[in-house]
Amino acid sequence: MAEIEIKELTKFYGTKKALNSISFEVGQGEIFGYLGPNGAGKTTTINCIMDFIKPTRGQVLINNLDANEQSTALKLLIGYVSSDVNLYEHWTGKDHLNLQESIRGKSRILTRLLKDFQFDPSITVRKLSTGNKQKLAVIMALMHEPQFLILDEPTRGLDPLLQNVFYSYLREFAAKNSTIFFSSHNLAEVENVCDRVAIIKEGKIEAVESISKMKDKRMYLVTISYDGEFPKSKLRELKAVITAEYDHKIKIKVPGDVNKLLDVLATVKLNDLHIEQASLEEIFLEYYK
Amino acid sequence: MLKIILKTIKEKRNLLLILSSISILVLWLYTAITPSLESQQESINELLAAFPKEFLAAFNVESFNMTSFTGVIASKQYDIVWVIMAVALAISLASGNIAGEIEKGTMQILLALPLSRKQLYFSKYIGGIIVMAIFTVLSILPGIPLAQMYGIELDNNNFYYFTLNALGFAIFIFTFTFMFSAIVSESSRATMPALGLVLISYILNLIALLKEEFTNLRYFSIFHYYSPTDTLVNGNLELNSLLLFLGFACFFLIIGFVFFRKRDFRF
Numbered sequence: 378m379a380e381i382e383i384k385e386l387t388k389f390y391g392t393k394k395a396l397n398s399i400s401f402e403v404g405q406g407e408i409f410g411y412l413g414p415n416g417a418g419k420t421t422t423i424n425c426i427m428d429f430i431k432p433t434r435g436q437v438l439i440n441n442l443d444a445n446e447q448s449t450a451l452k453l454l455i456g457y458v459s460s461d462v463n464l465y466e467h468w469t470g471k472d473h474l475n476l477q478e479s480i481r482g483k484s485r486i487l488t489r490l491l492k493d494f495q496f497d498p499s500i501t502v503r504k505l506s507t508g509n510k511q512k513l514a515v516i517m518a519l520m521h522e523p524q525f526l527i528l529d530e531p532t533r534g535l536d537p538l539l540q541n542v543f544y545s546y547l548r549e550f551a552a553k554n555s556t557i558f559f560s561s562h563n564l565a566e567v568e569n570v571c572d573r574v575a576i577i578k579e580g581k582i583e584a585v586e587s588i589s590k591m592k593d594k595r596m597y598l599v600t601i602s603y604d605g606e607f608p609k610s611k612l613r614e615l616k617a618v619i620t621a622e623y624d625h626k627i628k629i630k631v632p633g634d635v636n637k638l639l640d641v642l643a644t645v646k647l648n649d650l651h652i653e654q655a656s657l658e659e660i661f662l663e664y665y666k
Numbered sequence: 667m668l669k670i671i672l673k674t675i676k677e678k679r680n681l682l683l684i685l686s687s688i689s690i691l692v693l694w695l696y697t698a699i700t701p702s703l704e705s706q707q708e709s710i711n712e713l714l715a716a717f718p719k720e721f722l723a724a725f726n727v728e729s730f731n732m733t734s735f736t737g738v739i740a741s742k743q744y745d746i747v748w749v750i751m752a753v754a755l756a757i758s759l760a761s762g763n764i765a766g767e768i769e770k771g772t773m774q775i776l777l778a779l780p781l782s783r784k785q786l787y788f789s790k791y792i793g794g795i796i797v798m799a800i801f802t803v804l805s806i807l808p809g810i811p812l813a814q815m816y817g818i819e820l821d822n823n824n825f826y827y828f829t830l831n832a833l834g835f836a837i838f839i840f841t842f843t844f845m846f847s848a849i850v851s852e853s854s855r856a857t858m859p860a861l862g863l864v865l866i867s868y869i870l871n872l873i874a875l876l877k878e879e880f881t882n883l884r885y886f887s888i889f890h891y892y893s894p895t896d897t898l899v900n901g902n903l904e905l906n907s908l909l910l911f912l913g914f915a916c917f918f919l920i921i922g923f924v925f926f927r928k929r930d931f932r933f
Contacts, residue, residue: 429777430930453780461933463771473775479669480779517775 379438380405380556381426381525386435388421395421397580398435403558403573408551410571410588411560418580419560420460423529426558427457439525453481456523458531460560462514470498470505470513477517484520491516493542507534519546526550526557532566544570565654568592596655597631599638602648611641630655667789670776674793678759682801685751689805692743697812700735735818736898739809744832744894748805752836753864755801760843761856763790764926768851771933787926791844791919798836806832827903828894834911835892839864841915845922849929863888 379402388396396418403409413419424430426437428448437444442451464473478484491498494512502510511534518526526547532540547557547570561567567574567588574591576583599617601607603625612619612629615637621628625648631638635652642650703710764787767773776786806829813820842863847856867887874884884890891907 424930424932427778429774430932431928449780449782449785451780452778455778457778459771459774459933461771463774463933465772465775476669476673476775477779480781 379403380407380440381409381558382436382438383422383426384436384438386422386425386437387433388418388425388430389433395580396425396432396435399577399580399582400435401575401582401585403556405556406551406554407573408547408557408559408571410567410574411558411577412562412564412567412574413560413577414562417577419562419577420529421580422577423527423558423560426527427452427455451525454524456518456521456526458514458518458526458528460529460533462510462534464502464510464513466503467501469501470496473502473513473517474498474520477520481521486522487516487520490519490546493546494539508536508539511535512539515543519550522550522553522555524555526555526559528558529560530562531559532561532563540566564591564595564656564660568595593633594660595633595635596660597635597638598653598655598659599629599631600626600649600651601629601642601645602626602650604646604648607645608641615641630659667781667785670781670786670789671793671796674759674763674790675797677762678755678797681755681758682797685755686801686804689743689748689751689801690808692747693739693805693809694812696739696743697735697809697816697818700738700818701816703738704734734899735813736820736824737895740828740894740898744806744828744898748832748894749835749889749892751805752798752801752832753839753860756798756836756840757843757857757860759794759797760840760860761847761853763794763844764847765850765856766847766853768931768933769853773931774933777931783927784923787848787923791841794840794844795837798840799833802829802833802836821901824898824901827901828897830903830908831892831897832894834908835888837915838888838911841918841922845918845925848922848926851932 381403383399383401385398385400386396387394387398399418399422411419411422421430425432426439426444428444428451431445439451440454444451474484474487478487484490490496494516496509496512496516498513500509502513505513511531515531515535518528518531532543535543547559551557551572559567559571568591571588573585573587575585598620607627609619615631616633617629617631617638619627619629764773767776777783781789807825810820810822810825839860843856843860846859847853850856867889870883871887871889873880874882874887874890888911891904891910893902893904893907896902896904
């Protein structure tokens with residue numbers, strides 16, 4: 378059963394169409410990724426879900442409640458992390474946590490969260506690093522074990538270890554049937570955490586796919602320096618595209634599974650090898666033209 | 667709701683304490699010099715006789731407000747110093763209350779809480795009104811014990827009347843700025859209309875006092891309805907002025923709410 382339903386959501390800023398009649402659903406206990414390059418409409422969608430902005434047309438239903446009409450009741454069920462964390466600079470972390478508790482009630486997992494995220498709440502926000510501010514925002518969103526988590530690029534500024542702590546919390550919450558809406562422009566992150574993903578580009582939903590299908594759309598940028606001959610014919614079998622070629626050096630774009638390429642490279646005498654994951658923008662250019 | 671009201675008060679606590687302390691100290695100064703001014707009443711009257719009547723009227727200078735305690739504080743403290751402090755506090759408080767929070771992005775924290783926009787708007791408004799009320803009371807009513815300390819006789823009711831009149835004025839300025847704060851997204855854009863209103867009002871009042879043919883312009887000035895001399899010296903509480911301040915404040919409050927309820931918050 379759909380816990381979050383976005384129905385033909387449209388938003389104009391003046392004459393600019395920021396969202397163009399987008400629709401999709403998120404199920405209970407699902408971690409749903411929302412992928413798109415910067416300016417695609419991810420934050421606008423989230424701002425509509427949170428009732429920060431009013432849709433021009435369409436509707437957002439969460440738990441069968443209209444996000445626009447019944448936002449007060451809904452926000453009791455929602456934990457939210459913004460893409461740009463803005464906190465009260467002269468307040469301490471504890472002041473922020475107290476504000477949440479004074480309105481939402483006492484948190485049962487605050488002590489655990491503070492320990493897991495290694496966060497000291499006694500420090501004034503203005504003295505906190507960007508990463509620590511992000512930790513505080515994440516703790517504020519998680520501390521009441523919300524039924525819905527609306528996350529707009531929540532790991533920005535978190536170090537890789539804490540990102541893993543955060544992901545484990547998401548999995549734990551999802552296992553308890555929390556529904557998680559996770560916006561990101563980091564494909565690897567979405568692959569790692571999410572069950573399904575919606576792709577948004579220029580305000581339109583390009584695809585809603587399972588992560589397994591999404592993984593087929595991975596792409597690698599490979600630079601190979603070699604001696605002797607290179608079996609280019611085998612590259613065609615992998616649907617790889619040669620983007621540049623110099624003397625005993627070749628640059629290729631390889632879609633899908635990287636292991637097949639490694640099998641090919643095992644037959645070549647390599648001087649140097651560099652493999653990187655293509656950016657989301659490059660994948661968009663390839664698959665969502 | 668209470669938490670947001672307390673947050674609003676707490677954020678302006680230091681400015682409130684500083685302005686109230688300055689006001690009390692200046693009030694104390696005028697109280698202390700009043701006995702010596704009273705003893706020089708004759709020479710002050712002679713000095714004033716040398717000035718053109720229009721000039722004295724324009725700057726609200728008359729014999730009684732150069733020599734009596736209530737006259738001195740009405741013309742010196744509450745006609746100028748207090749107005750500047752009250753306007754500064756009201757504008758800074760109201761513009762920062764909503765537009766300032768949008769500008770800094772902290773409004774997101776409040777909007778994500780399970781509070782309706784109505785609760786948020788009115789909590790912030792009530793918090794602001796409490797700050798303005800505390801400032802008004804702390805900057806006016808200490809005049810009563812100070813006068814008693816220096817053996818100055820006065821009618822306490824005049825102070826109560828003036829407190830009401832001054833509170834009406836402060837609420838008017840605060841609510842006018844608060845309305846713009848609810849509409850725009852930058853505190854400077856909420857500040858400008860309020861400063862413009864105060865400046866235009868001051869100029870209109872001045873023209874009305876200086877030129878007899880423009881005397882009716884005074885009705886368009888908020889300073890016409892704020893009258894420390896009338897209330898503190900003569901004990902006249904103009905209920906119409908108070909109602910006018912509060913009536914317009916209600917109007918601004920509703921307009922601001924209509925916009926706040928419907929508006930987009932882009933962060």
